[in-house]
Amino acid sequence: MAEVDVPRIARAVREILLAIGEDPDRPGLERTPERVAEAYADFFAGLSVDPLSHLAESVPIGETGAGDPATSDAVVLRDLHFRSVCEHHLLPFVGRAHVAYLPGDRVVGLGRIPAVVDTLASRPQLQERLAEEIADTLEHGLGARGVLVVLDAQHRCVTTRGARQDRSSTITIASRGALADPVARAEIIALIQAGSADRDA
Incomplete structure (x- = not known):
């Protein structure tokens, strides 16, 4: 994957400054x-990184004493701050991501999810596509039985x-597998909202 061409961006920005007088x-x-140009290199650094690479070091979830898969009901990470x-x-646009997945036979270090x-x-990006891409990466990279991604962001x-709605935010949701079920999805969303209530109290 190509790296960001910083000198080329700098030349283009100089042209923009000339163009606005x-x-x-x-x-x-x-x-x-x-x-x-340096800011853009940071903003768009993800173009040169495969998000699946963050999930490469997953670990088997193991078995119970009875020999059954020791699968967790859900792993939920709330309030992952992001900017795009x-x-x-x-x-x-800046906001918070809430991510949940139902492990198959593997889990990953919790720091890997924010990296994705x-x-x-x-x-x-588009916020709608970003939610879908996060969900797809976790589903395929971990073999997750279910994934739920909720993004809440403000768009500059x-x-x-335009309308200059300075208090508005946009919420997008992507779900996969078992967490596409409305009841299961509602349970995870309730956990996310409970965390928000605790922070606002």
């Missing part, structure tokens, strides 16, 4: 093309331009 050589702007860039306007979210968020293209 600014002087890219004036004090205050002389380093702006390089700063923007909307592919329509190249403006950021960050890698997929670090690309030009909504809060700072």
